[in-house]
Amino acid sequence: MQEAEKQELNPGIPLPQKQSEEKVQNDLVLVEAALYAAGRPLDLNELCSILKTRSKNKARKLAKTLMQGYASRDSALEILELKDERYVLQLKADLTPFVRKLVNKPLLSAGPLKTLSYIAYRQPVSQKRVIDLRGHHAYGHVKQLKEMSLVASERSGRSSLLKTTEYFADYFGLSHDAATMKRELKHVFEDFSKQEGSESQDG
Numbered sequence: 001m002q003e004a005e006k007q008e009l010n011p012g013i014p015l016p017q018k019q020s021e022e023k024v025q026n027d028l029v030l031v032e033a034a035l036y037a038a039g040r041p042l043d044l045n046e047l048c049s050i051l052k053t054r055s056k057n058k059a060r061k062l063a064k065t066l067m068q069g070y071a072s073r074d075s076a077l078e079i080l081e082l083k084d085e086r087y088v089l090q091l092k093a094d095l096t097p098f099v100r101k102l103v104n105k106p107l108l109s110a111g112p113l114k115t116l117s118y119i120a121y122r123q124p125v126s127q128k129r130v131i132d133l134r135g136h137h138a139y140g141h142v143k144q145l146k147e148m149s150l151v152a153s154e155r156s157g158r159s160s161l162l163k164t165t166e167y168f169a170d171y172f173g174l175s176h177d178a179a180t181m182k183r184e185l186k187h188v189f190e191d192f193s194k195q196e197g198s199e200s201q202d203g
Helices: 002-011 015-038 043-053 054-073 093-102 112-122 127-134 138-147 168-173 178-202
Strands: 079-084 086-093 151-156 159-164
Touching: 015 043, 015 054, 043 054, 054 079, 054 086, 054 159, 086 138, 112 127, 112 138, 112 178, 127 138, 127 159, 138 151
Parallel strands: none
Antiparallel strands: 079 086, 151 159
16 A cells, blocks of 8 residues: 555656756746746846845756747747846847737837937937926936936036936847947937828828
């Protein structure tokens, strides 16, 4: 009877090994859930916090395993490894144009978005210049953009210089190099202007 009970508990896989595999699977699910819920890149420290571990090596292995899993299947989503070992779960870039019109909750309303666009294209730019151009309501825009980690400021004499963050570049799929980013933004603005003109003619 005891032998039969042992066989029921051990259906071909040693119990410690089975528990280990289940733990890894649960950890992979946690990492995937964290990346999905965050909607932004997460670094190893943040993943360690979710996994309740101090081992960055463990968090790194899990993130890379998950990344390979997404790459091996025909999915609309992908996990990318960014600078400084940050990982992001996102829609594949070649699919974005097809679903853009379905996104009915933009990250920013028109006012803050225009202020952000100006900062990104003119950076580093003084806050005074931004306010002079965009008006006093831009104080609120800058505050909101800082809270969202899209813009950072640093003191320069009596004024503050504004520039975009790495998170901004990652979120919008732009280069971290300022000069390259400005060229990319120029193309974005040109394409947007063409799209606006086309839609106004259709209407």
